[in-house]
Amino acid sequence: QVQVVESGGGSVEAGGSLRLSCALYGYTDNFYLMAWFRQAPGKELEGVAGIAHDGRTRYQDSVKGRFTISQDNGKNTLYLQMNSLKPDDTAMYYCAVARAIGAISLSASTYDYWGLGTQVTVSS
Numbered sequence: 013q014v015q016v017v018e019s020g021g022g023s024v025e026a027g028g029s030l031r032l033s034c035a036l037y038g039y040t041d042n043f044y045l046m047a048w049f050r051q052a053p054g055k056e057l058e059g060v061a062g063i064a065h066d067g068r069t070r071y072q073d074s075v076k077g078r079f080t081i082s083q084d085n086g087k088n089t090l091y092l093q094m095n096s097l098k099p100d101d102t103a104m105y106y107c108a109v110a111r112a113i114g115a116i117s118l119s120a121s122t123y124d125y126w127g128l129g130t131q132v133t134v135s136s
Contacts (some may be wrong), residue, residue, distance in 0.1 A: 013024070013038050013039065013040050013041060014036060014037070014038040014039055014109070014110060014124075014125045015033075015036070015037040015038050015058050016036060016037075016107050016108070016126055016127035017034065017035045017037065017127055017128075018032060018033070018105065018106065018107045018127040018129060018130040019032070019033050019034075019035075019112075019130060020032040020033045020130060021105060021131045021132045022068065022131075022132070022133070023079065023089040023134075023135065024097055024132075024133075024134055024135070025134070025135050025136075026097060026098055026099055026134055026135065026136050027096060027097065028097050028134070029093070029094060029095045029096075029097065030094045030097065030132060031091060031092070031094070031105075032048065032091065032092040032094065032105055032132075033089060033090070033091055034046070034048075034089065034090040034091070034092075034107030035087075035088065035089050035129060036069060036088040036089070036090075037088075038085070039058060040088045042111050043065070043109045043110065043111055044064060044065050044110065044111055044112060044113050045062060045063070045064055045065075045110040045111075045112055045116060045117065045122065045123070046062065046083060046090045046107070046108070046109050046110075047059060047060070047062035047063070047081075047107075047108050047109075047116075047117075047118060047123065048060040048061050048062075048081060048090075048105055048106070048107060048108075049059065049091045049102065049105070049106045049107075049108060049118075049133075050101075050103035050105045050106065050118060051103055051104050051106070052100075052102060052103040052104075055103075057120055058072065058108075058118075059072060059117075059118025059120070060072050060075055060079065060092070060105070060118075060121030061075065061079055061081035061092060061114050061118075062078075062116040062117065063081045063082070063083055063090070063116065064082065064116050064120055065085065067083075068116060069081055069116070070116040070118060072118060074100070075089055075094075075101075077093060077098075078094065078095050078096045079093065079094050080092070080093040082093075088135050090107055090109075092105070094132070097105065097132075097134045098134060099134050099135065099136045100134075101132060101134050102132060103131075103132060104129040104130070104131050104132075104136050105129060105130050105131075105132050106125070106126055106127055106128075106129045107126070107127045108120070108122060108123035108124075108125065108126045109124060109125050110122050110123040110125075111124060111126050112124075112130075
């Protein structure tokens with residue numbers, strides 16, 4: 013069994029920064045893709061950023077240049093550094109992992125295990 017646990021959410025003013033963390037527990041071998049998703053009230057779940065085991069990354073256009081995804085494979089931990097936050101970034105943020113090999117997907121259907129989420133609120 014695999015557990016995915018997010019942390020680091022909170023409330024900040026526009027222009028501020030937050031760093032989200034995601035820890036994996038249990039049988040964590042053979043995970044190739046890790047990603048962050050978010051869902052704002054009344055909106056669909058969307059992929060924010062993904063990273064492959066070899067370090068390749070992919071970002072949603074709206075966060076390019078502001079968010080950075082990274083991983084510490086030795087600690088089974090994923091991070092999302094979020095800078096220049098905007099009110100539109102307000103959402104519940106979820107960490108997800110997948111054993112799929114190939115292109116970095118920002119589609120939720122690709123991912124096998126999910127955390128319960130951490131709330132990010134950005135005020136104007």
